[in-house]
Amino acid sequence: xxxAQNQIAARLEGxxxxxxxxxxxxxxxxxxxxxxxxxxxxxxxxxxxxxxxxASVVAMTLVEGGAIxxxxxxxxxxxxxxxxxxxxxxxxxxxxxxxxLLALSADDPHGLGFEFILEKWS
Amino acid sequence: xxxxxxxxxxxxxxxxxxxxxxATLTDTxxxxxxxxxxxxxxxxxxxxxxxxxxxxxxxxxxxxPTSILAEDWFHxxxxxxxxxxxxxxxxxxxxFHLPVLMSNHRVEAPFDATGWHVDGNYQFRPELNYLQVxxxxxxxxxxxxxxxVVPGSHLVKNKARFMGxxxxxxxxxxxxxxxxxxxxxxxxxxxxxxxxxxxxxRNLLKYFYWRTQPSARDWIVEEDFDxxxxxxxxxxxxxxxxxxxxxxxAEMFLWLCGRHDDFQNLGGQSWPLPAHRNGAPxxxxxxx
Numbered sequence: 310x311x312x313a314q315n316q317i318a319a320r321l322e323g324x325x326x327x328x329x330x331x332x333x334x335x336x337x338x339x340x341x342x343x344x345x346x347x348x349x350x351x352x353x354x355x356x357x358x359x360x361x362x363x364a365s366v367v368a369m370t371l372v373e374g375g376a377i378x379x380x381x382x383x384x385x386x387x388x389x390x391x392x393x394x395x396x397x398x399x400x401x402x403x404x405x406x407x408x409x410l411l412a413l414s415a416d417d418p419h420g421l422g423f424e425f426i427l428e429k430w431s
Numbered sequence: 432x433x434x435x436x437x438x439x440x441x442x443x444x445x446x447x448x449x450x451x452x453x454a455t456l457t458d459t460x461x462x463x464x465x466x467x468x469x470x471x472x473x474x475x476x477x478x479x480x481x482x483x484x485x486x487x488x489x490x491x492x493x494x495x496p497t498s499i500l501a502e503d504w505f506h507x508x509x510x511x512x513x514x515x516x517x518x519x520x521x522x523x524x525x526x527f528h529l530p531v532l533m534s535n536h537r538v539e540a541p542f543d544a545t546g547w548h549v550d551g552n553y554q555f556r557p558e559l560n561y562l563q564v565x566x567x568x569x570x571x572x573x574x575x576x577x578x579x580v581v582p583g584s585h586l587v588k589n590k591a592r593f594m595g596x597x598x599x600x601x602x603x604x605x606x607x608x609x610x611x612x613x614x615x616x617x618x619x620x621x622x623x624x625x626x627x628x629x630x631x632x633r634n635l636l637k638y639f640y641w642r643t644q645p646s647a648r649d650w651i652v653e654e655d656f657d658x659x660x661x662x663x664x665x666x667x668x669x670x671x672x673x674x675x676x677x678x679x680x681a682e683m684f685l686w687l688c689g690r691h692d693d694f695q696n697l698g699g700q701s702w703p704l705p706a707h708r709n710g711a712p713x714x715x716x717x718x719x
Contacts, residue, residue: 358669366601367600367602367670368598368599368600370596370597370598379544379599380599384601387599416675416678417588418587418588418670418672418676418679420587420588420589420593421600421670
């Protein structure tokens with residue numbers, strides 16, 4: 310499920326657990342879920358400490374369901390700690406780290422470096 | 432305090448454009464600034480001045496309320512605040528130039544985070560010829576969206592337009608601070624406005640100081656400070672080649688000491704790399 314679908318499901322579960330799930334609430338949630346079924350490309354930008362797919366991630370951005378999803382504040386709670394983690398969860402790499410970065414002077418570090426861009430269709 | 436604060440008293444155009452005061456940072460504190468790219472002074476402005484500043488910004492809600500610089504109470508307790516000015520004096524040398532412009536990042540919470548960026552007209556160099564300073568006149572916990580910075584990122588080149596897709600960066604911190612806090616930064620540090628989930632107005636006053644004199648090690652010198660063995664490591668180390676951050680920090684620190692001409696990096700295991708050596712590091716500039 311996407312983040313949006315998970316949020317809807319969590320809301321339903323919460324209302325159900327509290328004994329507050331009404332027919333209207335259930336219908337509204339189902340409508341929201343059905344509206345969220347259009348397929349879209351999700352993107353995951355992972356900045357790693359090296360070109361290795363197993364290298365630790367130092368920055369991430371997730372575009373899911375047509376929106377940018379803010380990651381958890383604590384990096385240890387990010388959904389993936391390496392590009393390999395994401396690949397093993399079904400993400401496809403569509404852009405590998407740009408080797409032109411290696412041509413830059415070692416004296417002048419630039420940006421966050423090794424950026425993997427991955428996609429999923431949801 | 433009430434006697435000091437004379438609402439309406441204004442500085443004239445003939446008022447001095449520079450300021451001097453004792454330099455109170457130590458070697459270690461100056462080196463920490465080189466490592467981190469910022470210095471946070473918590474709660475150094477008196478409460479009454481904070482209240483006056485908030486009131487002023489409520490009246491002058493333009494994004495550049497520059498006329499606040501002409502207020503004596505603001506000049507005395509914020510611009511020339513003893514704790515902040517002595518830190519600025521340590522980093523920029525004597526007779527530093529005072530701000531000529533005031534910006535206010537004034538936003539009604541709740542609000543979303545902005546994108547990561549470096550401010551325009553940045554220069555990624557070891558020199559420190561100016562400082563960007565922020566003043567929070569009200570309490571600014573995480574819920575009020577304080578500025579977030581990436582410690583040490585002043586050492587790593589970037590372009591604002593290349594950063595538009597970034598959201599989560601490991602090591603980034605929110606500059607949460609109580610009212611009256613002043614936050615001194617290297618201009619080119621990567622930063623953004625954090626998300627605010629609370630309610631209310633957040634003012635963030637931003638201004639600038641410039642160096643007017645050549646750099647020199649005229650802050651508080653620590654007798655036991657050892658250029659050979661001190662750790663030059665920066666929190667940005669994880670995103671650059673190994674030891675590159677140490678080298679950048681050492682170069683910036685020597686520049687501040689007025690010794691940039693002596694800076695050298697002879698490669699490999701030479702100074703300023705951290706190591707357990709059997710004597711003085713190879714490549715340590717003479718006279719340090």
